[in-house]
Amino acid sequence: MSQPTTIVLFRNDLRLADHPALWYAAQRGPVLPVYLRHAADSYGSAWRWWHGESLLKLQAALAQRGLPLLLRSGTAKAVLPEIVRASGADAVYWNRRYDRDGIAEDQELKSLFKELGVEARSFPGNLLVEPWEHLREGQPYRVFTPFWKAMLARHRFPQPLAEPESYRAPTAIPASEDLARWGWHPRDPDWSIGLARHWEVGEEAAWRRLRDFVDEGLAHYAEGRNLPGKPFVSRLSPYLAHGEISPRQIWWHLSRLAEEQGAWRRNVDAFLRELGWREFSWHLLYHFPDLPREPLRPEFQRFPWRQDPAALRAWTRARTGYPIIDAGMRELWESGWMHNRVRMIVASFLVKDLRIPWQEGEAWFWDTLERLEKPHPARVFG
Structure with missing residues (x-):
């Protein structure tokens, strides 16, 4: 008797390693990776170019492992139940989101799948610590330095998960849309030529960028990050934004390096503090969901x-x-x-x-x- 399929919903986590939803789904049985394009998405053109290129890389990596990447347009609520029926899946897994709209959609999905008798699970895959797990006397932090000092004192960040050792493909694979028809690659003119000259996209490229940073910039980072004309910064921000590498992977890779190269500790700590700023931003967004539109301090409304x-x-x-x-x-x-x-x-x-x-x-x-x-x-x- 064949095992039921688990759908893994990819979003801004376009990688195979340290992807908890994918890892746990692979332990369970056959996996059907899915990516949904929302018709109402308002992402900028640069985001669409990078994300589209990264999806192509992910699609190719999955194909090498015998898995498809199912592409569909529409909201998760409208599209996923149909994919569940067509594939015979009995579970849907994803990594958590922390913005208000994303949280609301994921809660709605869990309620919907509960009614349908389909298991729905979310996993912590994109932050070092969940925002509700790091509070001061029950209240969110508003200032970075106490936030970061307390986080380092209280938490030991989980080690990243490896990529699953093996995958099983589903027996039923619904039809997929063509990424080229989504119009994410610019035309007339193709302004992405300049971006492609400066960047490689994808999970493998993210690791090459991290290794290049270790070789060329990390030893000078504490002071060199203040010098815009020098190549001493990581340039990892787009890879983190699209989830081609996770903060846990970076944290543990550099922490081990600092243990081996004790003289680099100061530079490593200075860089890891920048990961802390990323955590702090998500912490604020989770606890103050109006932040993208309203100031954190109300007096600045005037x-x-x-x-x-x-x-x-x-x-x-x-x-x-x-x-x-x-x-x-x-x-x-x-x-x-x-x-x-x-x-x-x-x-x-x-x-x-x-x-x-x-x-x-x-x-x-x-x-x-x-x-x-x-x-x-x-x-x-x-």
Whole structure:
């Protein structure tokens, strides 16, 4: 008698190693990997380009292991029950999300599948610590330093899971959509040529980037991260954003390295603290779900912002006359990335000097193409 299939729902976790939902599904029996494109997705063009390329890499890696990657369009509530019926699956697994909309959708899915008699399980796969497990006297943290010191003191982060040793394919595989028809790769003109010149995409590329950082930048990181003209930063942010590598993998890889190379401890700790900032951001978003639209401190609702289209345009076009700001914006246009220290200067200049609402800067960073008269290769990765 064949074993029932487990559907694994991929999202921003496009990897095979340290993917808890995939690992536990593979121990259970046949696995059907699924990725859903929501019709209402409003991701920026750079995100779509990178994610599409990463899906191609994931699809190829799964095919080498005898598994498909089923691609469908639509909401999980509308599409997954049909895939369950067509595949004969009796379980759906996924890694957790922490934004309000994602949490609400996943809770709705669990209720729906409970009614259908289908097992639905979520796993912690994208953070070092779950946001509700790290509180101060029952309340969320609002300041980074106490947040991070307490996290290091209280928690031992789980070791990453290996990729499953073997996979079993399902006997029934529903039809899949064609990724090329989703229109995620830009056309007329193809501005992604500049991005492809600067980046490799995918899980294997993420590990190459980490190893290159260890070889070329880590030994200088504590001081070198303050020097935008030097190659001493990791450039791992897009790989983390798309889940091609996990924070647990980075944490344990570098922690072991620091134990072996004691002289590197200071630099490793400085970099791991940056992973802490990522944790802190998700911690804030989970506990303060209005943060993408509203300030954390209510008094800033009354801040006297200026409406200055000419100044905003100069900022977006790298024509402020301030070399470090304009250089950062040009770097963004060319490579889809900006050095962390320059990011802080650029953002600070917009809100503190020009006093232009931060939402205007976020909109530009989210997807530059839609804010220009002509297509321009200016992108950022989240």
